[in-house]
Amino acid sequence: MSKLLDQAVAELAKLPGVGKRTALRLAIHLLRREKEDVALLAESLQRFRNDIRYCRYCNNLSDEEVCPICADGRRDRTTVCVVEHVKDVISIENTRQYNGMYHVLGGIISPMQGISPSDLKIDLLLENIARGEIREVILALNTSVEGETTTFYITRRLADCTGIRVTSLARGIGFGDELDYADDLTIAHALHNRTVIGQ
Amino acid sequence: MSKLLDQAVAELAKLPGVGKRTALRLAIHLLRREKEDVALLAESLQRFRNDIRYCRYCNNLSDEEVCPICADGRRDRTTVCVVEHVKDVISIENTRQYNGMYHVLGGIISPMQGISPSDLKIDLLLENIARGEIREVILALNTSVEGETTTFYITRRLADCTGIRVTSLARGIGFGDELDYADDLTIAHALHNRTVIGQ
Numbered sequence: 375m376s377k378l379l380d381q382a383v384a385e386l387a388k389l390p391g392v393g394k395r396t397a398l399r400l401a402i403h404l405l406r407r408e409k410e411d412v413a414l415l416a417e418s419l420q421r422f423r424n425d426i427r428y429c430r431y432c433n434n435l436s437d438e439e440v441c442p443i444c445a446d447g448r449r450d451r452t453t454v455c456v457v458e459h460v461k462d463v464i465s466i467e468n469t470r471q472y473n474g475m476y477h478v479l480g481g482i483i484s485p486m487q488g489i490s491p492s493d494l495k496i497d498l499l500l501e502n503i504a505r506g507e508i509r510e511v512i513l514a515l516n517t518s519v520e521g522e523t524t525t526f527y528i529t530r531r532l533a534d535c536t537g538i539r540v541t542s543l544a545r546g547i548g549f550g551d552e553l554d555y556a557d558d559l560t561i562a563h564a565l566h567n568r569t570v571i572g573q
Numbered sequence: 574m575s576k577l578l579d580q581a582v583a584e585l586a587k588l589p590g591v592g593k594r595t596a597l598r599l600a601i602h603l604l605r606r607e608k609e610d611v612a613l614l615a616e617s618l619q620r621f622r623n624d625i626r627y628c629r630y631c632n633n634l635s636d637e638e639v640c641p642i643c644a645d646g647r648r649d650r651t652t653v654c655v656v657e658h659v660k661d662v663i664s665i666e667n668t669r670q671y672n673g674m675y676h677v678l679g680g681i682i683s684p685m686q687g688i689s690p691s692d693l694k695i696d697l698l699l700e701n702i703a704r705g706e707i708r709e710v711i712l713a714l715n716t717s718v719e720g721e722t723t724t725f726y727i728t729r730r731l732a733d734c735t736g737i738r739v740t741s742l743a744r745g746i747g748f749g750d751e752l753d754y755a756d757d758l759t760i761a762h763a764l765h766n767r768t769v770i771g772q
Contacts, residue, residue, distance in 0.1 A: 375633070375666070376640070377636055378624055379659075388614070389599055391598075402658070405625065412619055418583075422577045422578060423603050423608055423611040435574065435577075435578055435604075461597055464597070
């Protein structure tokens with residue numbers, strides 16, 4: 375019907391979770407927006423893709439060579455929290471409960487997807503630790519088989535580093551979760567690592 | 574954390590049905606795509622918004638002054654199907670059961686949303702009819718209150734046009750719909766306009 379429409383729909387449909395029907399709806403929506411607004415959307419996507427950098431210390435997304443967290447002198451440089459992705463940094467920052475540093479692996483060890491330890495920023499983590507400031511490494515990876523494998527691999531790599539405490543996130547029942555919907559492993563963990571709340 | 578990321582997420586989150594979390598997921602996804610791919614997406618959206626036109630006869634989206642359907646000499650020029658939106662044209666074309674022309678109103682009469690008849694391409698429809706080729710006007714609007722109002726309004730405007738048959742889509746039980754889930758009005762319509770299938 376219209377090549378311009380077809381192209382816009384085809385490109386939008388390449389986004390994850392966007393089917394042909396949603397792509398068409400998004401394209402039609404763009405017609406109702408000002409031309410300047412659509413230009414702003416298009417430019418911000420392209421600028422993001424072309425100009426974004428990865429922090430040379432923590433591999434987090436950054437506009438500069440060093441990300442704002444690594445550049446922030448008020449943060450606790452003795453603790454580093456190792457995460458899989460940038461979005462995990464955002465999740466943890468949103469809690470406002472953590473004031474240490476981060477280290478973004480950029481993925482997780484997955485033989486199925488052909489991701490080996492050398493594809494991840496593990497050497498960079500060891501370099502950072504070698505500088506001597508870090509006292510605790512929090513491994514905040516997912517509980518999937520790949521996550522556990524990665525946790526195990528990094529723990530082994532850190533075995534030679536003396537004076538470094540390696541921890542992982544507490545496993546237990548999430549707030550708002552119902553006990554009868556939690557899986558056996560989670561309940562077993564929660565029971566084993568139960569917290570004292572009174573004498 | 575990163576202004577480039579924040580801007581991309583903010584722009585993506587303006588799309589309908591895209592929240593902050595989805596916008597972040599889409600932005601992160603773009604990092605895994607080639608720069609050229611993201612440029613192609615950005616350009617196709619901007620080109621679509623800037624260069625798309627509306628057919629001077631039927632108000633359908635078009636790359637040229639006249640859309641491919643209106644320009645197609647093999648289509649039946651005696652029948653025009655009046656629809657609300659471009660996506661309705663696509664829905665009907667996908668059936669491959671209709672070979673007539675279309676007329677895209679560009680909306681529906683809605684006092685609640687401040688859309689009056691003058692905001693729709695109704696005068697253009699009457700101009701097209703005045704050229705004398707059209708014998709049937711199919712009103713293919715939704716069954717909402719606004720749709721019925723628009724159907725009623727156009728029917729009244731067409732009352733003076735002699736020799737024009739005005740029809741609407743058949744109302745009934747959709748294929749795959751279950752009778753006990755259909756609403757009373759649909760069942761009543763379907764019963765009233767029942768079809769003979771044997772002697």
